[in-house]
Amino acid sequence: MALFQHFDDTTSPSQGPARIAKLRTELIRRGFEGFVVPRADEHQGEYVPKSAERLAWLTGFTGSAGTVVVLQHKAALVVDGRYTVQAAEQVDTSVITPVQLAEMSAEDWIAANLPVGTVLAYDPWLLTNDGLKRLEQAVTRAGGQLAPVDLNLIDVIWIDRPAPPQAPVRPHPIEYAGEDARSKLTRIRKKMTEAKLDAIVVSDPHNLAWAFNLRGGDVGHTPLPLGYAIIPAEGPASLFFDPAKITNEAGAAVGDLAHFVEISAFPGALDRLGHEGGKIRIDSTTGAVALARRIEAAGGKVDVGADPIALMKAVKNQAEIAGSHAAHLRDGIAVARFLAWLDKEAPKGALTEIDAVEALEAFRVETGALKNVSFPSISGAGPNAALPHYRVTRSSNRPIENNQIFLIDSGAQYEDGTTDITRTIIVGEPSAEMKDRFTRVLKGHIAIDQAVFPKGTTGAQIDSFARQPLWQAGLDFDHGTGHGIGSYLSVHEGPQRIAKTGTTPLEIGMMLSNEPGFYKRGDYGIRIENLILVEPRKIAGGDREMMGFETLTFSPIDLRLVEPSIMTAGEIAWLNAYHAQVREKLSSKLDAETRTWLEEATRPIG
Structure with a gap:
């Protein structure tokens, strides 16, 4: 028997119709025509915790990439060439139409199918700045409107949604990391100085894990601790995690380089960044629109670009x-x-x-x-x-x-x-x-x-x-x-x-x-x-x-x-x-x- 893998069928095409009907009822209640459900979590990760498997729960499709757009009278699941056959087998095609990305993007499908004058809703935690721009253009082409939601509509109807993961955060030994976190932070701050940045919001947990030599277990098969970091140009960084995850070993390893802060305090920390002014980098690949909007609403200046940690991490020592x-x-x-x-x-x-x-x-x-x-x-x-x-x-x-x-x-x-x-x-x-x-x-x-x-x-x-x-x-x-x-x-x-x-x-x-x-x-x-x-x-x-x-x-x-x-x-x-x-x-x-x-x-x- 395999220790780290299972072979159970966790979804079924039969689950889609009832759950999509439930979503449509919620859309009517709120005055929306449709809702966009990407296969992503708040960090835009490929591998996501069970609590963020919204696309699989709604449709039955379990691939690692895809987007479903649910309108009142039609729905499309857009997937790339890796998942063409899988999508057709895993969803009820009488309710959800699989669409090949090579033939039509999700945005093109929206532009062609969203009724004029209607409102399409989205979760700003599940879209990057570039993703939102494409969505805005598609909705404009359709003659509709776009509206963010404060609470993901799948979470509203997913009654037995799993709790967020709480795997322990532990240090990654220096013998394997090859460079201590203090040295890494010095290099990161040098890149920040070159780009005239006052702070970086680290939204990619991989980058956080690498920068502070930490590992976890919040997603399947990747030793990833889900959380955020704020690295200022000077002074200790802040690491935002569920406090139940933090081990004494992790605290000792990080030392005076950063403070561990409860994840519930993260929105307030973004507000303070905005109030303090300065130039704040949000990662263009993994930074959710919600991050930038929170900082800008508090008066801050957001710089959307590449997190410099990603390229550092890619070059192995x-x-x-x-x-x-x-x-x-x-x-x-x-x-x-x-x-x-x-x-x-x-x-x-x-x-x-x-x-x-x-x-x-x-x-x-x-x-x-x-x-x-x-x-x-x-x-x-x-x-x-x-x-x-x-x-x-x-x-x-x-x-x-x-x-x-x-x-x-x-x-x-x-x-x-x-x-x-x-x-x-x-x-x-x-x-x-x-x-x-x-x-x-x-x-x-x-x-x-x-x-x-x-x-x-x-x-x-x-x-x-x-x-x-x-x-x-x-x-x-x-x-x-x-x-x-x-x-x-x-x-x-x-x-x-x-x-x-x-x-x-x-x-x-x-x-x-x-x-x-x-x-x-x-x-x-x-x-x-x-x-x-x-x-x-x-x-x-x-x-x-x-x-x-x-x-x-x-x-x-x-x-x-x-x-x-x-x-x-x-x-x-x-x-x-x-x-x-x-x-x-x-x-x-x-x-x-x-x-x-x-x-x-x-x-x-x-």
Whole structure:
């Protein structure tokens, strides 16, 4: 049985109609035509506590991104390409229409469907400044009006809503953090001086956790303490948490750098910031409109921009890098043991997707260092592998069948590092098409791994490297090629990413994923994911500062799915060299049977 994951169906399409009807009754009572429900909490987080799962409670959709707009006579759930199939399966489509983001944004849907002269309500704690601007433009195009609500309308009707989480806040040891909070605050304040800021409101709990070397457990699979911070240009900072969360260890670790303040005092603290005047930075990515409005109402000047902590956090120091190397070696051993077990057991025909998740988690538990999984494992057999963000439940659980692809995307939280790895495995014999698609994905993966680029290059500029082999066959995938990785924090960390939207220049010390894929709906899916670290590259005769990637993840890539005839000599050499490293790093730490399996799984080809 898995310790950190469950497989229960927590929602049902049948819950949507009654709850949307209840919401519409509340809208009529208040004189509103509709209400916007984004999949977000007050910190705009990807992973949110149960008390903030408003979208899932209302509609049945459990994806990590999406927005539902409920009007009196129609409703739309807008999701990106990762969730197209999932949305259609999880909601009652007679009441809620799933809409693909690539075809129409939530704002476009509002502009086209909000009746003229009506009022659309929203929660100012769940929208950023940019999000509100887009919403205002959409409502104006529709000829309607926009109105904030003081209390979220879902909370009004959600009678048995869970209480906010109260996981303990604890210090993150300096041996893993690599820099003490005092030093971090000095660097943060230097950035504040450069931007002429009098204070920063830290709305992203990841940034708060990193800046003060704290960790918690308020959301699933990420050691995150939910709260806010106010960092003034001078003097102690203020950390706003539920007092039940604060441990003596956290208080001692923070010391005189900050005061812990009850979360109920946070609005009043914003008022005081406004009264004091000065220039106050609100994070453009995670700062709710409600924060800026509160400060401005008290007479303050709000500066909406990037929280400087985000970029500092993204560039890992030597201790964090060393921790990641140790975490990946430990994780690589667990994954190798799992893959050897899977190769032995899957052909017998008795395994299911849940069996695989539980086995992999058990191998990680046996490391003795596992704190949690870094996200619910994506364990997809056959057609379920074609759903990029599939989450297996007891009702969706499929057997891992012969001559089918099995995809498992998983990760671990260790105190010294966060991991994320995807491997695609064939059970039995692959078709020629499967081998072609897998090899094209592999070619794209290798292209990213081998990329060399000058300082200032963004993830958007190299994203197409991963897609070119697929494009040549008229194929593509509908997600980014890579996301940033936290250090015992979120498995998805910005601002860096390898994607069409990746506009942040890559810097030495940033960690990202390298995960191109291909998905044939209703049949199979392929993804190959390693984590990579941006490092300097010396180019003989060059006159530019260059960078490239170091691979962090070491685990076999299934050679049974590789078609060498469409690979270049350089690509084959890369695969053989990578597998040689896998053998070198893992073999001595495996039992004899697993070591024999690994030798065969990583044999040279070509």
